[in-house]
Amino acid sequence: ASERVLLRSLSGGGAAADAAVDLNTTNFDDVLKSSPTSYAIVEFFAHWCPACRNYKPQYERVAKLFNGPDSAHPGIILMARVDCAMKVNTILCDRFSVGHYPMLLWGPPAKFVDAKWDPKQENSGIQSIDDGRTSQRLLNWINKRIGSSFNLDDEKYENEDLLPRNTSDPEQIIRAIFDVEEATAKAFEIILEHKMIKPETRASLIKFFQLLAAHHPSKKCRRGSAELLVNFDEMWPSSHLLLNSEMTQMHGSGASDSIAVCGKEAPRGYWIFCRGSKNDTRGFSCGLWVLIHSLSVKVEDGESQSAFTAIRDFIHNFFICEECRRHFYDMCLSVKTPFESTRALSLWLWQTHNKVNERLMKEEKSLGTGDPSFPKSLWPPRQLCPTCQLTPATSTEVQWNEDEVFKFLVKYYGQTLASPSTKVTSASHSQTDLLTTNDSASSAVSAELVPVWAALGIALASVTFGALACFWRAQQKNRKYSHHLRSLKNI
Ligand SMILES: Cc1cc2nc3c(=O)[nH]c(=O)nc-3n(C[C@H](O)[C@H](O)[C@H](O)COP(=O)(O)OP(=O)(O)OC[C@H]3O[C@@H](n4cnc5c(N)ncnc54)[C@H](O)[C@@H]3O)c2cc1C
8 A cells, every 4th residue: 555655646646636745654664665766855744733834835846846757857856744743643753753843854765764863863864954944945955965956947858967877877777676567567558458469469478477477576567467367368268269259359358457467556657767858768668678688687597498489479479669579579580599598598688689779879870869868878888887898998899798797687687676675675775785685576475465376376487487387277277167168058
């Protein structure tokens, strides 16, 4: 529920919702723990306090800059508030020594979690904002604190020079978990919208969802994919089980609407790591790349070939950028020997992505169609991985140290990119720590949160994703059998 609160407010859901997120004792720690932002501001107020009522529009004006899909600078600061006049919040407000209203505290979201604070406390990571009485003064305080130059009149996609550059900032990939969820949910939305599940594409979608159920970096998407697999045959029956009249209704049942492949909040309609400086750049295709890289480093050696075919066929059948899927498929066709290791698969995908980058580098330059803030380049740049390139910086040709590249890919896409809950620990680490933190997301499937059958599916899948296939097939056989019995009864 707390995650819903956070996502609803970050995505601006709800009728004319305030931009600032309302927190209370129940959701405070969880919302801050799940926040993808670098900083948080919490306003402690009392609803009966006239000064607080007057202050609300001032605070809201700043909150609108940072919270919601239309905000000018999403993903940087979570702006929240707690009503200390509500009895239920007394202990929470005491934890932060609230002595006057309104009182504003600043810090990284993780520092607020399970924390106590008092004004004399040093080095807690939380500090009081002493000069935030108007929206302009609050923004001045923020700008001074983080060296930014945000303006109250900033609008979406303005001041994009303020966006952190993901090419050189290893911390940025932590936020990509939101975009990987977004890309997965968006892909599924497109598949449904364009009625792309057909007898000839059905099997490849099942294989891709098996891969997602086992290795998606987001727990929510692993759970949603497992749920989708278990219900797949009912929603999109295999063609030989259908009458002709039913075939036409394959997409019309509406049952698929109830499947939220990455939770009910996704797709949310905005991007964080993959956010472009223009409306029509980056976004979905960036999220899709990040998803498939993260899958490639998570599979076991023995799964690498089946993961390759699952990714190849998914892109071929369901990525409706004609040029992209055709080029990608051609590159897949040039693979002559089956993959036998995670290393071979992830390095192949990295090289393939670099070939696309190289081609687009020229195309975008001549056509002026790229995102000016994110020009294509060979990846990873030296700032991200100093040991990956063997050649000196001055050299025009780049020679790679593939052992180092593989190590880097595993850390970047496999360990640093994690579910928000595990990210919080990372957020308090230094940049170097970020690249060495162990991700427990893939193993931390919570039994209480996952329906029994899905948990079983995931547990099997985490052994190998082939095992999930067996589990799934057994489910389908049972279903087919009961479907068959039903048909016999009807005759
Ligand atoms: C399978 C596929 C094929 C595509 N083919 C085409 C095409 O033929 N023509 C076309 O115009 N567009 C194509 N696209 C879209 C294009 O590649 C970009 O996704 C899009 O232009 C947005 O670029 P971006 O700057 O967000 O970075 P992207 O290229 O989308 O990369 C996303 C992120 O991945 C990381 N990254 C970059 N390079 C690598 C690498 N080599 N290995 C690992 N990680 C890396 C970076 O952090 C980057 O920000 C394709 C997309 C996909 C998913």
